[in-house]
Amino acid sequence: MKLVGLALVFVCTFGGLLIAMHFDIPKFMKLMTLILSAMPGEMVIILGCAISAFLIANSTETIKGTIKYMGALTKPAAHSKEDYVELMSGLYTVFKLARTKGWLALEQHIEQPEESDLFSQFPALQHNHHAIVFLCDYLRIISLGNENPFELEALMDEEIETIAHHEGHPGHAVQTMADGIPALGIVAAVLGVIKTMASISEPPEVLGKLIGGALVGTFLGVWLSYGMVAPIAGAMSSKAESEVMYFKCIKVAIIAFLNGAAPQVAVEFARKFLPHDVQPTFQELEEHLNELPSPTA
Numbered sequence: 001m002k003l004v005g006l007a008l009v010f011v012c013t014f015g016g017l018l019i020a021m022h023f024d025i026p027k028f029m030k031l032m033t034l035i036l037s038a039m040p041g042e043m044v045i046i047l048g049c050a051i052s053a054f055l056i057a058n059s060t061e062t063i064k065g066t067i068k069y070m071g072a073l074t075k076p077a078a079h080s081k082e083d084y085v086e087l088m089s090g091l092y093t094v095f096k097l098a099r100t101k102g103w104l105a106l107e108q109h110i111e112q113p114e115e116s117d118l119f120s121q122f123p124a125l126q127h128n129h130h131a132i133v134f135l136c137d138y139l140r141i142i143s144l145g146n147e148n149p150f151e152l153e154a155l156m157d158e159e160i161e162t163i164a165h166h167e168g169h170p171g172h173a174v175q176t177m178a179d180g181i182p183a184l185g186i187v188a189a190v191l192g193v194i195k196t197m198a199s200i201s202e203p204p205e206v207l208g209k210l211i212g213g214a215l216v217g218t219f220l221g222v223w224l225s226y227g228m229v230a231p232i233a234g235a236m237s238s239k240a241e242s243e244v245m246y247f248k249c250i251k252v253a254i255i256a257f258l259n260g261a262a263p264q265v266a267v268e269f270a271r272k273f274l275p276h277d278v279q280p281t282f283q284e285l286e287e288h289l290n291e292l293p294s295p296t297a
Helices: 002-020 025-057 060-073 081-101 103-111 129-143 149-197 204-258 263-273 282-290
Strands: none
Touching: 002 025, 002 060, 002 204, 025 060, 025 149, 025 204, 060 149, 060 204, 081 103, 081 129, 081 204, 081 263, 081 282, 103 129, 129 149, 129 204, 149 204, 204 263, 263 282
């Protein structure tokens, strides 16, 4: 739907222009020719300066993160319902093993999760490097003797806040770029006016085209910012929030288990915490949990 929305921006902009011109095709084509002839230079000034400023203002890691989060246009959510079912199944298995055999039984799994037979049953979780490290770090702390849910929850909240800041930075950086693009459109327009003033002795028809070309810069700056770049930034921020939700789900389940909840009840706490678009039903999760093999140390 994101790509459809971007396509509709083009359709509504130029379709609305055609309607405003009462479907006068010859005049519309003449105007489009003027816009298209001025667009390459204006785009170089506006987007070139915007991207250059983006590179100056942000770290290499943020730039790489921005490229990664461009995938929000085709995959708006970082995790699907199936991913969360697998996550909660993995947490259930971990909790059940800890409840039956003790926290030390998890040691071999949390020290090398990429080689763990337990985590290999849940490939999406196992291959999510940051999430599996997050989970195993807290399981390690618990296995070392700190089972105080209040202390662990406070620590988790601090770490999740750091993760949220990190994951949200690409969207924020692109939004900052979007905020500056209209001003860069004015820069392009001013340069066009300077070019026009240098040709002040030309006839009105020539001056009209030059002035029209200069105004294309203002049009492109506002249009690109509010119609293209800012919505992309919003999509990236939304995906970042869905990425953080995965860590919050882990936190809720662990804290519930430490507070004395049974393994199935602990993952039910996590299930209820999820947004409705990725939340499995109680029956869906229960059926999946019932099919899991008994965990072994």
